[in-house]
Each structure stands twice: as structure tokens, then as C-alpha cells.
Amino acid sequence: MFFNALLIALREIRRNLMRAFLTVLGVIIGVAAVITMVTLGQGTTQAVKNQISSLGSNLLVLRPGSGFGPRSTSAGVPRFTTQDAQAVMEQVSGVAAVAPVAQTSLSTIYLQTARTTQITGSTPDYFQIGKWTIGEGRLFTDLDLRSGAAVCVIGETVRRQLFGSENPIGAKIRIGKSSCEVIGLLTAKGQSGMGDQDDTIVVPLSTLQRRLTGRTSARSVNQINISAEDNTNSDAMIGEITSLMRQRRNLSPNEDDNFSVFDTRQIAETLSSSTKMMTMLLAAVAGVSLLVGGIGIMNIMLVSVTERTREIGIRLAIGARAREVLLQFLVEAITLSCVGGVVGIGIALGLCYFLAQVIQVPFQFDTRINVIAFIFSAAVGVLFGFTPARRAAKLDPIEALRHE
């Protein structure tokens, strides 16, 4: 009986290719939309996570002014100094390492190639706090720091753009008005939504202050990076740092803080929760398209219901039992839905693979969403394909034949 139903169902599909195609199209669009949206959304979430974890965990950043991002204000606020960094290292408990960081943008030239690069001046601890590892050559040392040696460590992007296929180690590049020897190449962290972390040159803080930016801002730095020891309570630590800095900056109790402490873990949580929300939003939009696909299927089924009801009437009249007719319709609906589901998944994966490269997020195959989208679309197809048949198969053949 099942083989018969399959045979009849396949004949019926072959006979009505246009109807079958339109039905399948609804399923394909629905499945492809949901899978693409969710997969790309998850890729974005993953990209943000990767980026955050590459910043370093347990990382606190101390900056003058208030706020972080576009509304931050630091105008007229005293900057931090290397002494502030020293004080944090000595007086706050649970601190693993502290790195004062000064940054400036300068033109960098190697032979005929010039570009503007963000130059970071810091101490050797900067690499450990920021989870940077050396790819080739070496990092600068405390000795380089003390002597203000003209050495620099470059990121992968800088290497690619300035040196191309040449070996950068030992080469001299011009940064601003001085010349610097490249002693190390940092392992790439990769590109992600928040910008290119590998587009960087790191020099000893003293080198930046003395050679590159001049003596005017000798001791001041842009920010202080602090890494906490494992298992420290970052809230308590932020409290300690805040009171220490208020004291060092002579703020009276009724004055607001003129600096801020950021905890990357908190930023990470905020960011990943917002990308999760975005994923859910995308999934909701995609769910709507799945629904629209379903309505499309239903439409086609309703349009053909008169013809199909007559078909059912004919089949019943020549001796088919209701359950045989139903089985045929079920097989038809399942076949179409499954074909649609598989094609939809294929298109979605191709699309994801392509789009993930375009928007530069990792492509992650998520079995769960594929299965869910497939089952849901198949259910929609079967429901809409099967329901009119169920109604018709209950009729007396003569009533079904008279249907208009």
C-alpha cells in the first residue's frame, strides 16, 4: 500500500510540476532565510566573543574623563601618568600586571611605502596583559624601555602593507621623524567587527615619549591597562582603584570622578548579549519569511483544492479507500517539503559561506537550527498540503466530485 501511494504521489507531482515548484519554493525561501539569518547572527556573536577574548581576560582599562565610546569626554581633565600606574601596581590588591599606554598616530615609511599607523608606547607587560604573543623576532625588554631604544614590534597588517613578502625583522622603518628597528612581529589576532587589532606598532613607552612625540607630554599616558589575578572580584578591584585615583587626583567627596575604569568582561557581556539579541531579531524576521512561505504553500493548496477535491472524488469513486488517498497526499506533501527543505539548506549554507566571508565573521554550521528549520518547514508543508485533503477524503465520493 505504501509503495502504491508513493507511485501515485510521484505521478501526481510529475503531472503538476508548476504547482509542485511553487510549493517547494515557499519551503525553500523559508528554510534558507531562517538558516542564513541565524547562522550569520551566530557568526557575528562568535566574532565579537573572539575579539573580546583576544583583548585579554580580566583586563581593566583606566582612562581619564567619563564614559566610553562616542560620548566620552576627556577635554580639560588631567591625564594619567606613569606614577599613577606605579601606584596601582603597588597599592591595589589582586593586580597581576599594569601597563601605562600612550598612543599617537604617525606616518610610517619603509622604502617607498608610507602609511599612517597607530603607535602604542608601553612597557613589556603590555603584551602579557593584552594577550599578544610574538610570531617572529623578539619583544622589547625592560632594558629597551630604560634606554629608550629605537626598536619597535609590528602587527601583521603593518607587516603586510609595509613589507609585503620581505622579512621585516631587522629592517629600519621611519616613524614620524625618527628611525626605528623592527625587532619583532606579533602573532595575528585576526580582523573582526570592531576594527583591525593587527594594524599596530608597539614601541617602548620611553621611546614614544622621547623620540617620537617630543618631551612636552613626558610622563602622561592615555590610559592604564591593568590585568587582575585569576579569581579576583573585579567589582572590589574597581572600587579600590577608584578610591586610589580619587585620592591621587585630590577630588573632594562632592566631586564626580574625572576618570573611568572599564572592565572588559563587562563590556564583553554587554556586547555579546546585544549580538545575541540581534541574532534573535534576525531569527524572528526569518521566522516571518518562513511563515510567509507557509502561507504561499497554503495559497497554492487552496487554489488547487477544487481540482484536488475532484481528484479525490474520482479516486474514491473507483474504489480507493480514504486512507489510501490520504497516504498519497501525505507522501506528496512530505516529498515536496523535504525536497524544499534540502534545497533550502543547500542554498542557505552556500549563502552563509559566501556572506560570512564578505562581512568577515566565522562561518559556523549549526546543526540545531538546520534541523529546526527543516522540521518546521516540513511541518508547514505537510500541514498545508494535507489538511485540504483530509477534509475532502471524509466526503462521499459524489459530494467530492460535485465540489466547486
Added chain:
Amino acid sequence: MSVAPSTPPPLIELRRLTKTYGKGDAAFQALRGINLTINKGEFVAVMGPSGSGKSTLMNLLGCLDTPTTGSYLYQGIPVETLDADQRSLLRRHALGFIFQGFNLLARTSALENVELPLLYRGIPRNERHALARDALASVGLPTKMRNTPAELSGGQQQRVAIARAIVTGPSTLFADEPTGNLDSSTTEDIMELLTRLNEDRGITVLMVTHEDDVASYAKRTVRVKDGHIESDLSKAK
């Protein structure tokens, strides 16, 4: 006819059969108490004015519809006690039906249309093809097997419908105006076909018609009017 216990039951026996369409105010009684007995091997024409209930009666006899009241015995089986599936099986194995309006599957070749009842009987592919071809040949359509109903004339469609009805070798054939929209020469062909089926294969034939010369092929004529049987005449031998 004596009612001895050894006598096999008549093929068809209707007792006070009624059919009411609709409910309440809209109710319409299309059949008002039909008593009719038909024996195996008969060729019966059902005549009557339009709307008199001929198609209704044929649909009930063909087990396509259920009577409102009264009893219908087919070979002694009380049809009104059968459920829809059992009636389907009865149609599948014993009855053939030719509809007033062909009722062929659209976009489906003549051969596949004729094969359809065999498919539900579970007949293997080769035998199915052979039987369907034979049936189409016996209605004079051996060359149009691949054509769909849309590519066939009215008379050819009617022949496909007849082939579909006889391909299973039914014991009873119901034909609702089989020549309704055919010209006189095609009508003659089809009536000769039905006569042959009745005489050579012993198939009982019940046929609705408006035309006297079509009815003259039958050996018995039942006239229906307003849901009653008005007259029931057998041809003298």
C-alpha cells in the same frame, strides 16, 4: 418468482429507498420510496425527465452516496450498514461507474486513467499495462493511449471513461448518460459496446438515458418521475 431458500438473492434489491438533499427548509426529497429488483445479467435503461432523480438513483446504486432511509441489498449485502471503506472496496471489486460528466483525471494520459482502478487493486505493472491496453482497444481507442483528456474529443473521453469502468471486469456497470453529449454514430458505437459487454461478458448494465433509441438497446426500461418509479417495462423476447 418463488422465494425458495435455495434461490440466490437478486443482484440488486431496493426497498422503500429515499434520498433527501439538504436540511430543514432547504430539504429536498429527490427519491421518494423506490422499490426495485434487478437480477444478474440484465440490461436496464433508466429514463425520466430532467431532475426526476435518475442520477441520484444511480449514485446510490453505485454505492457512491448513501440513502436517507430504506434498504439497499447488493447480492444480499445491506449496503447501508457498510462504512465508507467497505463501500470503497465493494466499488473496487464489483462495480464500474461511468459518469454523466466523464470525471477523468486531468493532465493524465488515457492509459494512466484506465490503469487507476488496477493500481488500487495492487495489480503488478506489466499486467496492469496489458489490461489497460486491452480495455482501451476494446472501446476502439488503441492509438490514443498517451493522450490526456484535454487532447481527446468528448466521445473519446467517454470511451476512456468506459474503459476505466470495465478494466477491472466488474460484475455490474452503472452508466449515467454514457451517450449524453455524443453524435449519433458514436452513440451507436458505444451502445454496441455496452450490449457486447452485457451479452458476451455477462456484465449487468444499468444505464440512464434521455433518448428512446438509446433505451431500445436495453431489455428493460424503468421510468422515473419526481422520485417515484412510474413504469417498469421489460421487452418481449
